[in-house]
Every structure is written in structure tokens, then in C-alpha cells.
Amino acid sequence: MSKKTFTVGEVKQLSANPYVKSVSTKGITYTDEFKQLFIASNQQGKLPRDIFEACGFDVQIIGMTRIKAAGTRWRSNYQDQGALGLQDARGKHSGRPLKRELSLEEKNARLEAQIHLLRAENELLKKIRMAERGWNRIKRAPNVHYRLIWRIVHTYDLRRMVRYLCKIAGVSTSGYYRYFSAPAIHRRHQKERADEELRVPISRAFHFKKRNKGARSIKMTLEGQFQIVWNLKRIRRIMKKYSIVCPIRKANPYKQMMKATHEHRTVPNLLQRHFKQGIPAKVLLTDITYLTYGKGKRAYLSTIKDSSTNEILAYHVSDRITMDLATNTLIHLQKNRRFKKAKGAFIHSDQGTHYTHLDFQKKVKRMGLGQSMSRRGNCWDNAPQESFFGHFKDEVSLKNCTTLDEVKREIKAYMTYYNHYRYQWNLKRMTPVEYRDHLLQAM
Incomplete structure (x- = not known):
């Protein structure tokens, strides 16, 4: 036409x-x-x-x-x-023939073929959902559909339904036949053999000196030890294809998944590094650090610090870095009788999963506090809190502690010393508690 x-x-x-x-x-x-x-x-x-x-x-x-x-x-x-x-009268046609009405048997055959396709797709999703979580939300490559259609056609003897199956799968019929043509199959076999040859030196470099490596280290090892220069993308493709995974510093998929869900939300940076506002209990800083004690044991310390006075208003120690670590610190803050929040008070943190979680944010809101967060990957936006952890680790010795209770007693003693007896040059040579009372008298 x-x-x-x-x-x-x-x-x-x-x-x-x-x-x-x-x-x-x-x-x-x-x-x-x-x-x-x-x-x-x-x-x-x-x-x-x-x-x-x-x-x-x-x-x-x-x-x-x-x-x-x-x-x-x-x-x-x-x-x-x-x-x-x-003739072109009613009930007749003379030009292009009208689309033929499908018989009941043909309609049933098409419906059955469509059901088989959906069942095959569901089976495939079940097999890979643990390995590739969220794969069914991503548009699949045409060759995946081609293999599904081929399996359905040969399993249920639906060779006459190829065109229809391609249509409901959203792929072209010509592409299906081209994918299973002899030249295309030959090219894929050649590529498979070539990839198998590439896998051998990459595997040798991966296990070189019995130290597992990532893609960049493999590339440098191939060049330095085997005089092989390959593109980094090729190395990564072969590693992914043959499941050669470096266990060192792997990305945490759980954190990425949590960040992508609605259960974790970031908030704007309200503080903008204006740490010293001269008003006690207005700007609260919070963060979590790890502590090593005994023979390789680890504990975690969460604190809330008054940015204007440097006073530690609340803290919590745990041997697990769970959500309770942050929320329990807020509970300790509520129990602190000396804490009287100022007008417009808010709590500032980094974008850690503890602080982006809805449970923590709801708790902050119920306490009548606002919330602020540092920019991603910018520790300077919470510098006073990071500075406190640095001084804390320099001045507290936990090597002689063998149990978590001993760690807690040592931390409690230091917090009392820090708030009441540790004089600070930038606080007009006062302790944090003395400087807090000084600001309150001046207001």
C-alpha cells in the first residue's frame, strides 16, 4: 500500500x-x-x-x-x-480482504499457547529470583524470549504458533528465526570457545600467589606476570560469566536494596556546618563507631552530642550493630533529666541506614525534634562528632577489657570524666557541663 x-x-x-x-x-x-x-x-x-x-x-x-x-x-x-x-455492498468486500474470523479451535490453541508461555516465564523467574533479585522488573533481552519460545514450541509441539508467541512476547518473528539459524548458532559456539580460552589465564591470575583479586588487580597481574594486555571490560565480563567473584570488599546488596526502598529516606542538610549556635540542646549530633577490645572482640558505641557545648547527652553500647543501637540512644536521651530541648531543636547525622530507617525517623518526630543529614560521603558535615570519637579512642584503653560489661563500665567512667572534668580550650577553658550552664545564664 x-x-x-x-x-x-x-x-x-x-x-x-x-x-x-x-x-x-x-x-x-x-x-x-x-x-x-x-x-x-x-x-x-x-x-x-x-x-x-x-x-x-x-x-x-x-x-x-x-x-x-x-x-x-x-x-x-x-x-x-x-x-x-x-462488489462493495453490505456483507461483500472487493478491496483488501477482511481479517478472517478465527475458529473456536484456533482461539483455544492460541490461548493454550499463551498460557504455556506465561508458565515458562514464571518457572524461569523462580529459578533466578534468589540470584538476581528484582530481575522480573527489568526488561529482558530478546534472546531470553527466543529461548523460552523455542522451549515451548518443542515441548508442546506448537510449531505453527511461533508467529503468535513472538507477538505476545514482544519480539520479532524474523529475529527468532535468525537467532536459531545455522550461522548464528555457529557464531555463538565460536564465542563460547573463545570465552573458555579467556577464562583460563583470568582464573590463573585470580588465584596467583593464592590471593584472590578483583578485576583491576587481575588486569595488572596479567600484564605484569603473564604479559597479557586485555581490556578491563572484557575481564569483568568473563568474571561475571564464569562466577569468578572476589570476596574482598564486595558491595553490600542489602544496603543498596534498603536505600532503594521506601523504608529508608534521606532528609536535607539543615545544619550546613553551623555547629556553634550558642544555644544548648538545639543542635544534636549523632553517629556510631566501632570499638575493639580483648582479643579481637568488637563493640559498637552510639552517642548524641550537643554541638554547642560538646556535652555527651546520651550514649548506648552494644555488641551488635542493629537498629536498636540508634533507637536506644534516643531512649537514653529522653531519660536524661538535664536535657531540655531548645526551640527548633534537631538531630544531625550521616546517611547511614540506622538514621534513614522509618523507625528512627518516627522516634525523632515523636520526641519533637527535627532531622538533618550530611551529604553523602562527606564526613566534614558532622566533624565535631567525628572529632569526639577520635579523642575518645586516644584516651580510652579497652585492651584490658575482656567482656562487654567491662567495656561499658570503662565507657561510663570516661563519659562522666568528659562531661564534668575534661576542660576544653575552645569552651573558654570550661568543661562541657560548665559551658552549658554558662550559656544558659547568658541567655
Whole structure:
């Protein structure tokens, strides 16, 4: 069919021809009389162009492509049905044949084929959902659909349904046949053999000196030890294909997943490094650090610090870095009778999962506090809290502690010393508690 469209003027000119039944910008419907005249004249040896011109049509407007297509259609209908094939009355058709109505058996066969395709896709999703969580939300490559369709066709003997299965799967039929053509299969086998050859030196570099390595270290080892120069992308592709995974400093998928869900939300940086505002209990800083004690044992310390006075208002120690570590610190803050929050008070932290979790944020809101967060990966936005942890680790010795209770007693003693007896030059040579009382008297 010709893609040529008619202008408004051309539509008006064609409509004036007595052999035209109706016309639009996309096509023409001719009268039955003209179709019969065309067949009779064509059988006498006249060319389609001459017949149209003799009947008053402008061939330049209609176009030869449209004329030839109409002539071919009419001749075919006339040979099949005679004069009835040229009629355009209700219940008859003369031009392009109407879409054939599917029989009940054909409809059932298509529905059954579609059910088989959906079942096969569900089976595939079940197999890979643990390895690639969230894969069903990503648009799959066409070759995955091709293999699914091939399996369904050969399992359920649906060789006549390939076109329909490709249609409901959203892939092209020509692509399906091309994927399973002999040249394509040969290319894939060649690529598989080439990848297998690449795997051997990469595996040797990965296990070189019995030290597992990442892609960049493998690349440097190949160049330095085996004089092989390969692209980093190629190395990563082979590692992924053959599951060569470096266990060192692997990305934590759980953290990434938590950040992507609605259960974890970041908030703007309200503090903007204005740490010293001269108002006690207005800007609260919080963070978590790890502590090593005994023979390689580890504990975790969460604190809340008054940014203006440097006073540690609340802290919590645990041997596990769970959500309770942060929320229990807030509970200790509530129990602190000396803490009287100022107007517009808020708590500032980094973007750790403890502070982006809804449980922590709801707790902060119930306490009547606002919330602020540092920019991602910027420790300077919470510098006073980081500085406290640095001094704490320098001044507290936990090596002699063998149990968590001993660690807690040592930390409790230091917090009392820090708040009441540790004088600080930047606090006008006062302790944090003395400086807090000084600010309150001046207000």
C-alpha cells in the first residue's frame, strides 16, 4: 500500500470524479462500476495507467504504486469470485480482504499457547529470583524470549504458533528465526570457545600467589606476570560469566536494596556546618563507631552530642550493630533529666541506614525534634562528632577489657570524666557541663 497522502485540494479534486465513492487523505474507495470497467478494459489489453487517465483520474495525484496495487487486488478478487468479488455492498468486500474470523479451535490453541508461555516465564523467574533479585522488573533481552519460545514450541509441539508467541512476547518473528539459524548458532559456539580460552589465564591470575583479586588487580597481574594486555571490560565480563567473584570488599546488596526502598529516606542538610549556635540542646549530633577490645572482640558505641557545648547527652553500647543501637540512644536521651530541648531543636547525622530507617525517623518526630543529614560521603558535615570519637579512642584503653560489661563500665567512667572534668580550650577553658550552664545564664 502506498504511503502517499492526499492534500485537502487533492481530496476535493478526486471527490469530483464520478467513479470515486469516497476519498480521504489516506485512501480512495472506487465505485463498483469503475472496478468492472477496469477489469473489462484490462482484459482487452489496456494498461492500468491508461484506464485511470481515460476515466478522468490524475495519475500524478494518485501515484502509480496505488494504481498497480488496486489493479492487482481487483484482478485477484475477480478470478476468485467473479463479478461478486468486485462488489462493495453490505456483507461483500472487493478491496483488501477482511481479517478472517478465527475458529473456536484456533482461539483455544492460541490461548493454550499463551498460557504455556506465561508458565515458562514464571518457572524461569523462580529459578533466578534468589540470584538476581528484582530481575522480573527489568526488561529482558530478546534472546531470553527466543529461548523460552523455542522451549515451548518443542515441548508442546506448537510449531505453527511461533508467529503468535513472538507477538505476545514482544519480539520479532524474523529475529527468532535468525537467532536459531545455522550461522548464528555457529557464531555463538565460536564465542563460547573463545570465552573458555579467556577464562583460563583470568582464573590463573585470580588465584596467583593464592590471593584472590578483583578485576583491576587481575588486569595488572596479567600484564605484569603473564604479559597479557586485555581490556578491563572484557575481564569483568568473563568474571561475571564464569562466577569468578572476589570476596574482598564486595558491595553490600542489602544496603543498596534498603536505600532503594521506601523504608529508608534521606532528609536535607539543615545544619550546613553551623555547629556553634550558642544555644544548648538545639543542635544534636549523632553517629556510631566501632570499638575493639580483648582479643579481637568488637563493640559498637552510639552517642548524641550537643554541638554547642560538646556535652555527651546520651550514649548506648552494644555488641551488635542493629537498629536498636540508634533507637536506644534516643531512649537514653529522653531519660536524661538535664536535657531540655531548645526551640527548633534537631538531630544531625550521616546517611547511614540506622538514621534513614522509618523507625528512627518516627522516634525523632515523636520526641519533637527535627532531622538533618550530611551529604553523602562527606564526613566534614558532622566533624565535631567525628572529632569526639577520635579523642575518645586516644584516651580510652579497652585492651584490658575482656567482656562487654567491662567495656561499658570503662565507657561510663570516661563519659562522666568528659562531661564534668575534661576542660576544653575552645569552651573558654570550661568543661562541657560548665559551658552549658554558662550559656544558659547568658541567655
